[in-house]
Amino acid sequence: MIQELKAGYGDQFEAALIQEIAQVGTFRDVPEGSKLIEIGEYIKGMPLLISGVIKVMREDPDGDELLLYYLEQGDTCSMTMSCCMGQTRSEIRAVAETDVRLIMIPVRKMEEWTAKYRSWRNFVFDSYNTRLNEMLHAIDSIAFLNMDERLINYLREKARVNQDNTLHSTHQQIAYDLHSSRVVISRLLKKLENLGKIELHRNHIEILEL
């Protein structure tokens, strides 16, 4: 575990903190598609992401979904911190977008380290800030952009986090992420294909130039 920690966090955490994390943290391998956190659950620990991508979603009471943002290497889930500290239920769902390796930190250590390690404080604040900015980004998208632009951004972002210009999604899955309908997404994708920007296939989409 120390190896992975040093590789991912060595330049921001001091050695003593890395040692502590290795002692109290538990390693978890999470296969693609697994649910990490469900809306309404209480959270038991805070995840430090070592590798892979986690997708964070919001859902309304009718079951309508919306993708908020992705978490990548070096990120942690601020929403989770929020829940841990406040002892409230999760407001979001987190799903492994790819196979994920992470280290779970017990909640009580968070508080302790915040007082003890300057680097941990910076990390926690940084996470909050990054998350707030991601949320702003999400708001910008929904409020200011049309579905065609949102779709393009979605395809770009998904290709980026998966480091693969071929997206293995169905139109229906994309529609869920963007909180739209399958027909609308198919329509817009077809338009992008006609513009020569993507290539559509059953179960996957190839990005040519976006």
Add this chain to the structure above:
Amino acid sequence: MIQELKAGYGDQFEAALIQEIAQVGTFRDVPEGSKLIEIGEYIKGMPLLISGVIKVMREDPDGDELLLYYLEQGDTCSMTMSCCMGQTRSEIRAVAETDVRLIMIPVRKMEEWTAKYRSWRNFVFDSYNTRLNEMLHAIDSIAFLNMDERLINYLREKARVNQDNTLHSTHQQIAYDLHSSRVVISRLLKKLENLGKIELHRNHIEILEL
């Protein structure tokens, strides 16, 4: 200043911290309508809200606006913290919705107090959490609700923060806050009036039962 601090924050901050705040903080009276923070600015200090309401807005490159949330007594601006820590430019605009009394804290104290005072740590985390939740709320509104429902929520919330069932806004101002157009808002307001839920007048709107 000590009086106001004790009244507003006495039950969450220990006496020593209150003392420190009083020493390094500067009191500011901000009249309704003043801009507190503009997008793109660097932030000089962190505001502790004593009384009044601050409106936090987002703007896209085309100048389209959107109301994100209100800050009330006991709140601070997490977005500001975010900017202070990271030395980045503000992503949001803050405007005094009513006359506002606040205490500005120099940035360097934030870090120091986070290590020193447990109550300050809790306060800062709480602020972040509240703000993240407000942002989620904003996203829910835009993503999952139609304009008529968003308008009703807007009227309710505005009446609540101003503690006044008569809103002193023009249809155009509401349209800006909701990122819609005056015509659309007039139309929906008229519908609400016909349902007996509100009463429309020039320059103000009376809420009857929402």
Add this chain to the structure above:
DNA sequence: TCAATTATGTAACAAAAGTCACCAAAGACC
């Protein structure tokens, strides 16, 4: 192999929201 399931394409229509144009009332200013 062949029926069932899943994914996609598309036309036709409906609903929500935005735009344009113009009018009229209220208030401001001289």
Add this chain to the structure above:
DNA sequence: GGTCTTTGGTGACTTTTGTTACATAATTGA
């Protein structure tokens, strides 16, 4: 009082997005 500005009302139309319905192709699996 009379003109100008601001604010609100409304009809007609467009654009965007969502819905319904149905067709067809690919894949699965008994």
